[in-house]
Amino acid sequence: MIPIFDLTLQINGFPMKEAKAELRKIVAFSEKEHNHFVENKKQEIVDFHLQNNPFYKELVGSKNYKNWNDLPVLNKQNLQKPLLERLSKGYSTKNSYVNKTSGSSGDPFVFAKDKYCHALTWASNIYRFDWYGINFNSSYQARFYGIPMDFIGNKKERFKDLLSNRFRFSIFDLSDDVLEGFLQNFRTKKFDYINGYTSSIVMFAKFLQNKNIILSAICPSLKVCMVTSEMLFEDDKILLEKQFGIPIVNEYGASELDLIAFQNPNGEWQVNSETLFVEILDDDNQVVPNGTFGRIVITSLFNKAHPFIRYDIGDIGILDEKSTLQKPILKKLIGRTNDVAILPSGKKSPGLTFYYVTKSIIEDDGNVKEFIIKQTKIDSFEIEYVCETELNLAQIKKIKKAIELYLEPGLNFKFTRKETLERSNRGKLKQFKSML
Numbered sequence: 001m002i003p004i005f006d007l008t009l010q011i012n013g014f015p016m017k018e019a020k021a022e023l024r025k026i027v028a029f030s031e032k033e034h035n036h037f038v039e040n041k042k043q044e045i046v047d048f049h050l051q052n053n054p055f056y057k058e059l060v061g062s063k064n065y066k067n068w069n070d071l072p073v074l075n076k077q078n079l080q081k082p083l084l085e086r087l088s089k090g091y092s093t094k095n096s097y098v099n100k101t102s103g104s105s106g107d108p109f110v111f112a113k114d115k116y117c118h119a120l121t122w123a124s125n126i127y128r129f130d131w132y133g134i135n136f137n138s139s140y141q142a143r144f145y146g147i148p149m150d151f152i153g154n155k156k157e158r159f160k161d162l163l164s165n166r167f168r169f170s171i172f173d174l175s176d177d178v179l180e181g182f183l184q185n186f187r188t189k190k191f192d193y194i195n196g197y198t199s200s201i202v203m204f205a206k207f208l209q210n211k212n213i214i215l216s217a218i219c220p221s222l223k224v225c226m227v228t229s230e231m232l233f234e235d236d237k238i239l240l241e242k243q244f245g246i247p248i249v250n251e252y253g254a255s256e257l258d259l260i261a262f263q264n265p266n267g268e269w270q271v272n273s274e275t276l277f278v279e280i281l282d283d284d285n286q287v288v289p290n291g292t293f294g295r296i297v298i299t300s301l302f303n304k305a306h307p308f309i310r311y312d313i314g315d316i317g318i319l320d321e322k323s324t325l326q327k328p329i330l331k332k333l334i335g336r337t338n339d340v341a342i343l344p345s346g347k348k349s350p351g352l353t354f355y356y357v358t359k360s361i362i363e364d365d366g367n368v369k370e371f372i373i374k375q376t377k378i379d380s381f382e383i384e385y386v387c388e389t390e391l392n393l394a395q396i397k398k399i400k401k402a403i404e405l406y407l408e409p410g411l412n413f414k415f416t417r418k419e420t421l422e423r424s425n426r427g428k429l430k431q432f433k434s435m436l
Contacts, residue, residue, distance in 0.1 A: 141166035144196025216245030351432030
């Protein structure tokens with residue numbers, strides 16, 4: 001079979017052969033060699049941008065850069081300026097890969113990668129998917145993603161799907177009739193793997209559960225399911241494993257960077273240490289000990305077109321105590337830094353705390369399909385949910401009691417039943433949102 005996927009990237013100017021060769025070399029390093037490699041690449045990428053990128057030079061300022069911790073932490077607000085003002089000398093929108101972030105953090109922006117860096121991103125994806133026997137050139141993907149609704153954008157995305165050997169399930173309508181159509185495709189097509197947004201894939205699994213269907217029984221070619229872009233809760237993972245009958249792999253990435261962490265066959269959420277350098281920092285920009293939560297700050301070791309050096313991605317997480325520089329393990333992803341609820345007592349709590357607490361109770365009866373939580377005032381929250389019937393008084397009382405126990409008493413809740421929940425224009429479901 002002609003490697004159409006690799007060939008398409010190569011034709012578009014992404015040097016895949018060179019990138020794959022470099023990645024193989026990095027992966028083969030001993031621990032000592034890897035540590036030396038990371039320190040060299042950190043120094044090299046900073047020096048390059050200080051010499052060739054006026055935007056980054058201004059950000060660092062006139063102070064002398066003596067060690068890594070002297071460097072500023074780059075945030076998304078710093079990037080809210082035209083891309084042309086942020087590109088390095090020698091790079092333009094014509095000789096770089098240009099895209100924009102989804103804006104799930106509330107701060108969307110346009111970014112660039114040089115073509116070699118983007119080729120390494122694909123090499124990194126290919127390397128990790130291969131852990132599960134998935135080959136981008138030959139494996140058939142069932143893709144649960146959004147799609148542009150305008151004619152040209154839609155056709156362009158469909159053409160990319162064709163070249164990438166994937167069949168797209170549009171996730172903007174997840175009613176039972178539409179999910180029945182999804183199921184028919186699994187009956188007739190030989191999919192090798194599922195990839196897409198967590199909440200949509202979980203909805204499909206719940207649909208299968210109600211019909212008492214195991215997906216691998218009707219589509220025996222399925223090997224694995226990769227979920228991305230949204231939190232995967234443990235009980236949802238158990239549900240997916242049961243209803244799909246295949247391994248469920250948790251993926252964490254960012255379009256402006258690379259795959260950040262990918263669950264390895266041992267069940268560890270292995271951080272990408274080949275093309276990225278990941279730090280966990282406290283509010284004073286100091287590195288916290290492994291096992292402690294903090295802000296996830298990432299350096300792209302290869303991107304010369306645009307600096308992503310000590311870049312605060314906007315997420316909170318914990319590195320496992322057993323992490324090393326060569327093999328960091330992401331123990332937990334807690335949520336986004338802007339998804340923090342501020343309570344009347346002054347206490348700050350990750351918004352996902354509400355979601356965890358409410359989720360365990362609200363889904364006991366199995367009728368609630370999805371829900372989101374919004375903080376509307378300092379003491380007021382709205383829970384929007386999709387369910388065949390209204391929540392009863394006993395369920396509401398149980399939720400309030402649990403939230404008092406885990407957070408604090410005196411909070412007000414409004415429960416609103418909806419036909420569907422609001423998703424982003426890319427189909428993502430934001431599970432907690434502060435309106436403050």
